[in-house]
Amino acid sequence: MLPTELLIHRQNGETIVPKRLNIDAKNLAVANELIICFQEALGNTQGELDRQLSELEGDSPDYRLKRGLAHILKSSLSTFEVVSPLEPPELRERVFALSAQSIPSPQASGATLNILADKLSQELEREVLPSQIQAGLYADLAENRILTQFDGITPEDLLHRYNLSQVQGVFYRASQITLNAHRNVPGEYKLLFRYLKLFQLMAYIEGDADHGFTITVDGPTSLFKPSTRYGLAIAKLLPALLHVTKWSLSAILQNRDTYTGTWKTGRFTLNSDCGLVSHYPPGKPYDSMLEASFADRWDSLKSDWVLEREVDLIPIPGSVMIPDFRLVHPDGRTFLLEIVGYWRPEYLQKKFSQVRRAECDNLILAISERLNLEKAGVNLKDVPARIIWFKDKLIPKAVLAALD
Incomplete structure (x- = not known):
């Protein structure tokens, strides 16, 4: 934009x-x-x-x-990147410390770069040239970043x-x-x-x-x-x-x-007749890394429960709810799974209000322990859903335990 x-x-x-x-x-x-x-x-x-x-x-x-x-x-x-043998602040520190051991002069500067280039070549186990050190000293400035990739x-x-x-x-x-x-x-x-x-x-x-x-x-x-x-x-x-x-x-x-x-x-x-053209892909499989990570773990799990991504809309007054996943068992049992990760207080209030109004008796809520629900004014006592708590990652076995 x-x-x-x-x-x-x-x-x-x-x-x-x-x-x-x-x-x-x-x-x-x-x-x-x-x-x-x-x-x-x-x-x-x-x-x-x-x-x-x-x-x-x-x-x-x-x-x-x-x-x-x-x-x-x-x-x-x-894509602009900082190109330097070391992180520029560390490289500057190494160069300035070595330079302080001699009287400033063009000859001394060249010798300093050569000495440090030899040391870094040994430390990094690859050839480091004096010119690379000179270019890397202030490579973290915006104007010195290198254009390394340009998408056609x-x-x-x-x-x-x-x-x-x-x-x-x-x-x-x-x-x-x-x-x-x-x-x-x-x-x-x-x-x-x-x-x-x-x-x-x-x-x-x-x-x-x-x-x-x-x-x-x-x-x-x-x-x-x-x-x-x-x-x-x-x-x-x-x-x-x-x-x-x-x-x-x-x-x-x-x-x-x-x-x-x-x-x-x-x-x-x-x-819709505006003539504008979107650069977004028509769809994306997951809304967050948390959901994608959970789905990948589920695929490696040996279970009769099938994890489905496409879930029907649940109409509720003033809104619509789209659970993240549906879990289907061969015997006909079905559960909906909603992952509640990081959201602002307003969204937490809205999300749990949706859950109450949806009145689903087969809903599972996976809630991050990092969320401050009390500060957001959310009371879980009257939430009609099975609740799972998780820290950084949602573990499929915890969901299976809730299903059983």
Whole structure:
């Protein structure tokens, strides 16, 4: 996504209109030029890349466009690494300590590098050159990091990413979003709700899978104070929404006027015919490493119980619950498993409220011991579920014990 200073929006009355680039020859040429710049910068420092990008910008009036495209390439598709024989602070300490034993001079500096290079070659059991030590001394500065990997992207895909990022920026200051997910394939709903959960968004959900859902998401400015971080979480939901076939949304925005400093209310609408292209994969197997780790352990377990990932939606008033797993036995018994890992107090309250309202008599809750449920105001005495406690990892044998 783009930082605020690279967003280009205009306001038509109360309606916010983000910048959208045409996928035409002119813009494709600009995108291609920047991609080539990054490809040729492989193995060079970030500082050298920034100088090349500055030359490409020149004094062009569309510098914000080029800078925005370059930001996407740098932040999402590039890997910069510290390349040094040792961690730079330790390397500096070794060099300065050795240098202090002689009178400063160009000859002494060269001798110091040669001596340390020999020592490090022996310690690390590989050849270390004096030039590598010299380059590694301040390799931890941002401008000295080395571009070690650049993921390929087509100019057309880069322009799509730019257009999506401009629209995402609208939601940084959203106070409320109302999303209508019309009748769709059930799997699309699941994907959308899983992303709501993944990005820890507070949502009120009405409807059902047969008729569609209305989802009201509280934005960052509806909290006690505006939170750009929460606004970023809302913006991250948009690429997931693009995988839903038919939807529409409306947002109320709070933007500060550049000249007067006063807050102005804006509005923004979008629907499934918007033409934006998502870079998110259509689906992902697990929402967290904790779930993936548990599933891997279960696969190696010899048990009649079968672990299933695809679980039906459980409609409850004001929301919908999607358990993480279903456990099925050949004799027909079925249990649902929900893993409660690290969440904010608001989410813990919401999660256990969902459990109570779902009224499932076959639900198992696996709860991390690291959670402070008492501080979050959660009382487990009236929770209608079997409860398992775990520390860092959920052990399948503990779940089996609860099943039996």
